[in-house]
Amino acid sequence: MTKTPLDIHTIRRDFPILNREVNGKPLVYLDNAATSQTPQQVIDVIVEYYSSYNANIHRGVHSLSQEATDAYEQARIKIQEHFNAAQSHEIIFSSGTTHSINLVANGFSSLLKKGDEILVSAMEHHSNIVPWQMLCERTGAVLRVIPMNDNGELVMEEYSKLLSPKTKLVFCNHVSNALGTVNPVEQIIEEAHKIGAAVLLDGAQAAPHIKADMQQLDVDFYTVSAHKMCGPTGVGILYGKEEWLNKLPPYQGGGEMIAEVTFEKTTYADLPHKFEAGTPNICGGIAFGAALDYMNAIGFEAIAKYEHELLEYATSALLKIEDLKIFGTAKEKTTVISFNIEGIHPYDIGVILDKLGIAVRTGHHCAQPIMDFFKIPGTVRASFSFYNTKEEVDVLVAGVKRAKTMLQ
Numbered sequence: 001m002t003k004t005p006l007d008i009h010t011i012r013r014d015f016p017i018l019n020r021e022v023n024g025k026p027l028v029y030l031d032n033a034a035t036s037q038t039p040q041q042v043i044d045v046i047v048e049y050y051s052s053y054n055a056n057i058h059r060g061v062h063s064l065s066q067e068a069t070d071a072y073e074q075a076r077i078k079i080q081e082h083f084n085a086a087q088s089h090e091i092i093f094s095s096g097t098t099h100s101i102n103l104v105a106n107g108f109s110s111l112l113k114k115g116d117e118i119l120v121s122a123m124e125h126h127s128n129i130v131p132w133q134m135l136c137e138r139t140g141a142v143l144r145v146i147p148m149n150d151n152g153e154l155v156m157e158e159y160s161k162l163l164s165p166k167t168k169l170v171f172c173n174h175v176s177n178a179l180g181t182v183n184p185v186e187q188i189i190e191e192a193h194k195i196g197a198a199v200l201l202d203g204a205q206a207a208p209h210i211k212a213d214m215q216q217l218d219v220d221f222y223t224v225s226a227h228k229m230c231g232p233t234g235v236g237i238l239y240g241k242e243e244w245l246n247k248l249p250p251y252q253g254g255g256e257m258i259a260e261v262t263f264e265k266t267t268y269a270d271l272p273h274k275f276e277a278g279t280p281n282i283c284g285g286i287a288f289g290a291a292l293d294y295m296n297a298i299g300f301e302a303i304a305k306y307e308h309e310l311l312e313y314a315t316s317a318l319l320k321i322e323d324l325k326i327f328g329t330a331k332e333k334t335t336v337i338s339f340n341i342e343g344i345h346p347y348d349i350g351v352i353l354d355k356l357g358i359a360v361r362t363g364h365h366c367a368q369p370i371m372d373f374f375k376i377p378g379t380v381r382a383s384f385s386f387y388n389t390k391e392e393v394d395v396l397v398a399g400v401k402r403a404k405t406m407l408q
């Protein structure tokens with residue numbers, strides 16, 4: 001394999017948090033699928049916003065408000081360009097993926113009728129299951145599940161069989177946060193469109209690793225959370241095709257989303273403001289744009305190549321540990337490794353790793369149905385970012401071995 005073009009040690013200097021110690025040990029941060037760390041370049045944008053042009057947007061005639069509005073709208077355009085959306089008003093700012101999904105689920109209440117069907121994949125995050133269950137309760141629509149196999153891959157023959165003229169919506173994560181599986185989204189979209197169903201992809205876990213192209217995918221809705229890709233928490237987007245966003249009713253009422261209000265009737269603002277009631281996370285939106293600039297300067301191809309190396313290195317090193325089993329062995333994966341050691345509760349491993357300064361996630365990863373499928377209470381999940389190193393993988397492997405000796 002050729003030498004990685006990423007200069008990881010220079011990149012790591014951009015992330016102040018990576019210098020800290022935890023329990024007297026250098027931090028080894030391997031919980032990137034829960035949230036990523038923030039580079040100084042993004043922190044600077046946040047500090048600059050609050051120190052020099054904090055103001056409410058789209059309202060004031062004063063200069064600060066103009067500056068904040070310009071920066072926020074420029075961020076929207078950056079996001080549009082990054083995801084190659086046809087139009088900037090197809091990018092709706094939200095508080096993140098959960099909010100974006102709820103916006104769509106709420107909107108579909110008026111478009112579904114009893115007996116219509118919604119397909120969801122068997123490997124969904126809870127935020128991608130519960131809103132659809134609520135939607136089904138409201139409308140009488142039926143939720144059906146696209147099954148997966150033991151490798152954590154969707155069974156596409158079953159998907160094809162589930163699709164019918166009753167199917168109105170298909171929901172699937174682009175990448176599974178619990179297993180790392182990259183789903184065959186092109187095929188999912190193509191088959192759904194043949195029978196006239198809309199597709200929403202949850203891109204929260206994909207966006208940090210894969211630059212998704214909205215027009216090429218021809219996807220109807222796509223959701224992203226900034227905090228999983230070097231941005232701040234509490235901000236994200238919903239991408240929606242204009243024709244779909246026009247069909248959906250507003251989600252929340254309030255300021256910013258109206259054209260004209262009287263007590264008799266209110267008319268709604270045009271896209272994207274129709275879905276952006278109230279004062280948004282202005283600073284967060286601007287910082288999200290800065291996070292995309294940061295990652296694009298490194299380059300998504302270089303990131304993907306390096307992360308793939310890390311994944312292979314970590315997978316083979318962990319598999320050398322006796323009794324260790326990896327859940328999620330799909331052919332196409334991002335840098336998530338979910339594992340257990342026979343006879344040891346994942347939580348106990350997590351506690352020992354923390355004492356060694358290693359941050360991993362343990363538990364069901366907001367995807368309980370996946371754990372039920374494998375008949376396990378949860379897993380230890382190590383998830384890597386482009387700023388992680390092979391040395392950190394070695395620290396993890398040594399830590400897991402130590403936990404095994406202590407606990408087994």
Ligand SMILES: *Cc1c(COP(=O)(O)O)cnc(C)c1O
Pocket residue numbers: 033034095096097098099125127128173175176177202204205225228
């Ligand atoms: C993190 C995550 C979510 C939830 O994102 P929030 O930012 O908490 O709204 C949804 N789906 C997947 C696949 C995720 O990884």
